[in-house]
Amino acid sequence: MATTALRPSSPEQTERPAVSLIATVKNEAGNIAELLDSMLAQTRPPDEIVINDNHSSDATPAIVERYIAAGHPIKLVRGGFNIPSGRNNAIRHARGPIIASCDAGLVLPTNWLAEIVAPLERDEADLVGGFYEPAPRSTWELALGATNFPDAEEIDPATFLPGGNSMAFTKAAWEAVGGYPEWADTCEDLIFDLAIKAQGLRFTFAPRAAVKFRPREHPRAFFRQYYTYARGDGVADLFLKRHLIRYASYVGLLGVLLAARRWRSALLLLIPGLIYHVYKPYRRLPQRAQQLPLSQKVLAFAYVPLIRLIGDVAKMIGYPVGLWLRRGKRPS
Numbered sequence: 001m002a003t004t005a006l007r008p009s010s011p012e013q014t015e016r017p018a019v020s021l022i023a024t025v026k027n028e029a030g031n032i033a034e035l036l037d038s039m040l041a042q043t044r045p046p047d048e049i050v051i052n053d054n055h056s057s058d059a060t061p062a063i064v065e066r067y068i069a070a071g072h073p074i075k076l077v078r079g080g081f082n083i084p085s086g087r088n089n090a091i092r093h094a095r096g097p098i099i100a101s102c103d104a105g106l107v108l109p110t111n112w113l114a115e116i117v118a119p120l121e122r123d124e125a126d127l128v129g130g131f132y133e134p135a136p137r138s139t140w141e142l143a144l145g146a147t148n149f150p151d152a153e154e155i156d157p158a159t160f161l162p163g164g165n166s167m168a169f170t171k172a173a174w175e176a177v178g179g180y181p182e183w184a185d186t187c188e189d190l191i192f193d194l195a196i197k198a199q200g201l202r203f204t205f206a207p208r209a210a211v212k213f214r215p216r217e218h219p220r221a222f223f224r225q226y227y228t229y230a231r232g233d234g235v236a237d238l239f240l241k242r243h244l245i246r247y248a249s250y251v252g253l254l255g256v257l258l259a260a261r262r263w264r265s266a267l268l269l270l271i272p273g274l275i276y277h278v279y280k281p282y283r284r285l286p287q288r289a290q291q292l293p294l295s296q297k298v299l300a301f302a303y304v305p306l307i308r309l310i311g312d313v314a315k316m317i318g319y320p321v322g323l324w325l326r327r328g329k330r331p332s
Contacts, residue, residue: 018096019100020047023102024080024090027057048073054081084181087101087164088182091179106166107211126172127169128204130210131211132166133212135212138217141215144222148311161193191236223311230243234325
C-alpha cells in the first residue's frame with residue numbers, strides 16, 4: 001500500500017482545517033485519470049486525496065500508484081465490498097477533520113472543492129450537499145439529462161438530499177451516525193443524509209459545487225440504473241408514498257383506457273397527466289439544446305415521454321424486488 005503525508009500547510013492555510021478528498025472506485029481504469037486530474041486541479045487544493053480501491057481487476061490501482069510516484073498528495077487504500085463500505089474505509093484512513101466525497105466517472109470543476117467545503121470551514125454546517133450537471137455526448141443523453149436532472153434553481157435546499165458523489169461533511173458527523181450503512185448496496189447516501197438530519201446536525205446546499213457527469217448512454221443502461229435505484233429504495237424502506245403514487249397513476253391510466261369507449265376520448269383524458277410528466281423537461285430543453293440542429297432538437301423532445309416511461313417501468317419493477325430483498329438486508 002502506498003501513501004503520502006498530508007500536504008504541508010502554507011502560511012495562509014494554517015488557520016483552516018485540513019480537507020481529505022475521498023472516492024471509492026472499482027474497475028475505473030478508463031476514467032480514473034480524468035478524475036484524479038480534476039482533483040489535483042482544484043483552486044482550493046485538498047490536503048490529501050484518499051482513493052479506496054474496492055478490489056479492482058483492471059489497471060485502476062496501478063494508475064493511482066503512478067500519480068503517487070509522481071509526488072501527488074494521494075493515498076491508496078484497499079477494502080470494502082460495496083460503495084458504502086468502500087467510502088467508510090477511505091474515511092477511516094483520512095486524516096482531515098473535513099471529508100469531501102466524490103465518485104469515479106465524474107469530473108470536478110476547478111472551484112468544486114472550494115465551494116463545497118467553505119460552509120464547513122466557516123463552521124456554518126455539518127454536511128454540505130453539492131450539485132450535479134449533465135455533460136451529455138449525444139441527443140439521447142441530453143434529453144435524459146433534461147428529463148431527470150433539474151436545474152439548481154429548482155432545488156429546495158430544505159428538502160434536498162445530496163448524493164455521495166458531491167458532498168462534504170465533518171468527520172465528527174460521519175462518526176455520529178456510525179458512517180455509511182454498509183448493509184445498503186444502493187441508496188446509502190440518502191440513508192446517511194437522513195441519519196445526519198435525525199441527529200439534528202446542520203445541512204446546507206452549495207449549488208455552485210456542481211460535478212460534471214455523463215448520463216447513461218442508451219435506454220438499456222438507463223433502465224438498469226433506475227431499476228437499481230428503486231430496488232435500493234425497497235431494501236432501505238424509502239419513499240413508499242412516492243412509489244405508491246406511481247403505481248396508482250398507472251392503474252388509473254389503465255382504468256381510463258379500459259373504460260373509454262373511444263380511443264380518442266381516452267387520449268383526451270390522458271393529456272393532463274402527460275403534460276404533468278413532460279412539463280419540466282420541456283421547460284429545460286430549449287436552453288440545454290440550443291446548440292443542436294432543428295432535427296436533433298425535435299428528436300430530443302420526442303425522447304422525453306419515452307424516458308419517463310422507461311424510468312417509471314424500471315422503478316415499478318425494482319421497488320417490489322427491493323421489498324422482497326429487504327428481509328435479508330435489515331440493519332443489525
